[in-house]
Amino acid sequence: MTKALACPVNLDELHTTYTKIQADFQKGCPQTNQEITEALSRYFYPKGITLTKDADVDTIEVFTEKQLAQLAFLRHLIMKVKNENIRNSLLLSFSSSVNKFNRTFHYTVSKGGGGGDSAAFRYYRYRIAPRTSIKSLGDF
Numbered sequence: 001m002t003k004a005l006a007c008p009v010n011l012d013e014l015h016t017t018y019t020k021i022q023a024d025f026q027k028g029c030p031q032t033n034q035e036i037t038e039a040l041s042r043y044f045y046p047k048g049i050t051l052t053k054d055a056d057v058d059t060i061e062v063f064t065e066k067q068l069a070q071l072a073f074l075r076h077l078i079m080k081v082k083n084e085n086i087r088n089s090l091l092l093s094f095s096s097s098v099n100k101f102n103r104t105f106h107y108t109v110s111k112g113g114g115g116g117d118s119a120a121f122r123y124y125r126y127r128i129a130p131r132t133s134i135k136s137l138g139d140f
Helices: 002-006 011-028 033-042 065-079 084-097
Strands: 105-107 116-118
Touching: 002 084, 011 065, 011 084, 033 065, 065 084
Parallel strands: none
Antiparallel strands: 105 116
16 A cells, blocks of 8 residues: 555556556446356455454355456456556555445445445444445446
């Protein structure tokens, strides 16, 4: 995080790279069950992470398969960026957005559009939201 914040970034190049990734994401975003299955087998994502011993359960599926496939695909696109400073800036943005793209995100109507927070920051343990407020990254 410090490296991404401290390194110089050409804003025009960042914008151009972001626009290309956005177009590539929209073009190849996994939507169907078959595309989701293929993305999950093709792109890296963390697997087998266990929770702390004081958690209520050993493991939890924080993401729907669709969210996981789309996040893995987006990360794949970002990792292809050759400019390390741009890539690190995009990864920082990516990591900040994961808070909203998961099953624990609790939407708060009183905060207006997009308001809310993740159970990871609201409670002492993970808590699945009563309804998924954001269906997928492809909806944006």
